[in-house]
Amino acid sequence: xAERYEVRFSGAGGQGLITAGIILxxxxxxxxxxxxxxxxxxxxxxxxxxxxxxVIISDAPIDYPKATLVDACLAMTQVAADKYSDTIKAxxxxxxxxxxxxxxxxxxxxxxxxxxxxxxxNEIGRExxxxxxxxxxxxxxxxxxxxEAGEKAVLDRVPEAFKELNQKAYAAGYDKMKALMD
Amino acid sequence: MAKKVALLQGNEACAHGAVYAGCTFFGGYPITPSTxxxxxMSVELPKIGGAFIQMEDEIAAMASILGGALTGAKAMxxxxxxxxxxxxxxxxxxxxxxxxCVIINVMRxxxxxxxxxxxxxxxxxxARWGTHGDHPAIALAPSSCQEIFSETVRAFNxxxxxxxxxxxxxxxxxxxxxxRIEFPEPGELEIIDRTEPTVAPEDYKPYDTxxxxxxxxxAFGSEYRYHVTGLNKAEDGFPTTKAExxxxxxxxxxxxxxxxxxxxxxxxxYQTEDAEVIVLAYGSTARSGRYAVDRLREEGVKAGxxxxxxxxxxxxxxxxxxxxxxxxxIVPEMNLGQMVLEVERVVARDCAVELIGxxxxxxxxxxxxxxxxxxxx
Numbered sequence: 217x218a219e220r221y222e223v224r225f226s227g228a229g230g231q232g233l234i235t236a237g238i239i240l241x242x243x244x245x246x247x248x249x250x251x252x253x254x255x256x257x258x259x260x261x262x263x264x265x266x267x268x269x270x271v272i273i274s275d276a277p278i279d280y281p282k283a284t285l286v287d288a289c290l291a292m293t294q295v296a297a298d299k300y301s302d303t304i305k306a307x308x309x310x311x312x313x314x315x316x317x318x319x320x321x322x323x324x325x326x327x328x329x330x331x332x333x334x335x336x337x338n339e340i341g342r343e344x345x346x347x348x349x350x351x352x353x354x355x356x357x358x359x360x361x362x363x364e365a366g367e368k369a370v371l372d373r374v375p376e377a378f379k380e381l382n383q384k385a386y387a388a389g390y391d392k393m394k395a396l397m398d
Numbered sequence: 399m400a401k402k403v404a405l406l407q408g409n410e411a412c413a414h415g416a417v418y419a420g421c422t423f424f425g426g427y428p429i430t431p432s433t434x435x436x437x438x439m440s441v442e443l444p445k446i447g448g449a450f451i452q453m454e455d456e457i458a459a460m461a462s463i464l465g466g467a468l469t470g471a472k473a474m475x476x477x478x479x480x481x482x483x484x485x486x487x488x489x490x491x492x493x494x495x496x497x498x499c500v501i502i503n504v505m506r507x508x509x510x511x512x513x514x515x516x517x518x519x520x521x522x523x524x525a526r527w528g529t530h531g532d533h534p535a536i537a538l539a540p541s542s543c544q545e546i547f548s549e550t551v552r553a554f555n556x557x558x559x560x561x562x563x564x565x566x567x568x569x570x571x572x573x574x575x576x577x578r579i580e581f582p583e584p585g586e587l588e589i590i591d592r593t594e595p596t597v598a599p600e601d602y603k604p605y606d607t608x609x610x611x612x613x614x615x616x617a618f619g620s621e622y623r624y625h626v627t628g629l630n631k632a633e634d635g636f637p638t639t640k641a642e643x644x645x646x647x648x649x650x651x652x653x654x655x656x657x658x659x660x661x662x663x664x665x666x667x668y669q670t671e672d673a674e675v676i677v678l679a680y681g682s683t684a685r686s687g688r689y690a691v692d693r694l695r696e697e698g699v700k701a702g703x704x705x706x707x708x709x710x711x712x713x714x715x716x717x718x719x720x721x722x723x724x725x726x727x728i729v730p731e732m733n734l735g736q737m738v739l740e741v742e743r744v745v746a747r748d749c750a751v752e753l754i755g756x757x758x759x760x761x762x763x764x765x766x767x768x769x770x771x772x773x774x775x
Contacts, residue, residue: 220660238405238576241405242405245405245578246403246404246405246575246578251578252405252577253575253576253577254405254575254576254577255571255574255575256574256575257515261596272581279683279685279686279688279689279692280685280688280689280763280764281571281572281682282571282573282761284763284764362530369717
């Protein structure tokens, strides 16, 4: 059977995590021509509440579109880290936003911490691109799509005026994650 | 030239499929989890000279597409749960007056407001019997974004060909998930338009049986003048209570779909040839079913999947055949037992029939299905 690779972006509504998932799926399905399915679940509130976006990537058609055992998970709130880390597979990866998640959830997975929101706010200058910083970091962490494919997908989905901002955010996330992994 | 591809939600694919099919009128009232269908239609229809109207409520939205359809347009609306309940009276009107139109129902839990953002498949019997009175029904249940596109096209084709409302029902999972879509080239998918009258306007009858069970439909407001009513009517469109006319009219409407089953029914079968247990599933649940079948086969369990793409009319003949060659049929559905009733009806006692019902707003997982298969064996 074909290999499925499962990625989960989790946090609170309004943090742009569904968009981050869409961009990763775009990079895999459109830029790289793999099979990918992106799905999401969220509460009826527009902001706040627990939110998650999942991307399944495979070299064959994907049947079940939701995560079964997650290979790599991002958590941008403590609530999300606690709620969504229990389905990470043994030896899987968990990236936490160091600014927003204080306690490490327990489990058999490798935890990385990165100041995602602070990087967006202080280095890039706009907190709103924290999701793109996170997206860059997840591409570096998983290697599931190339750096270039991820960047192309980001640029495909943002308006002209915000391309440079998002490009910087993506590169910052990617490079910081690479440095953490070395 | 390479085909145009895009990463689209099922709901977005639905709207693009409608435009491909030739839809030029959308009357709607946005409701989660169907809203993106209306959003995309509001962007796309003006580009092709079509019209999008956001009506004051779901009832008016349904009324507007009946009006649009009668004037000659291919017309569609989209809704969910409580909105679908509101449309039932006018859906019946579309049935009796034989008005071609397409209704998209992205199902959510209920009754009433239920769970707007959670997936459900609890409107599948409503799709058959939601409006009162005897009437034929066509309901299609796609399970991927590409199939939502193509089944929406097919819904228009069937609506126009058989002069009746056609529903496309899918759950929030396929409505909101994103997959790669290949846009078919113009002409790649068959497009069927309604049959228009060839007789002189003064000889026109809107339910003329000399042309078979489906009469040509003239554009309302053209030189062809005729009467449209929700009452039982004669061939000329005017109300009648004559027993033999009413009886013939009602039976004709059921017959036009019963006789066309081969054209309307559509299923997918996977590993059913030697299956000892068959999972009968539709919509997103069929994706869990297929995943479960693959895992079970790896374990040496002879499982198969039967996926009705046309839910109504239900593919009873094929299910009857399968029941005779298998030990059990498992019906996973995100409700507490709806299509399973139809399966039980057609299977009679030829094999075991087991339901996996789920109504907590979570998808039915492959593991749930695998466990049930092992239980039945």
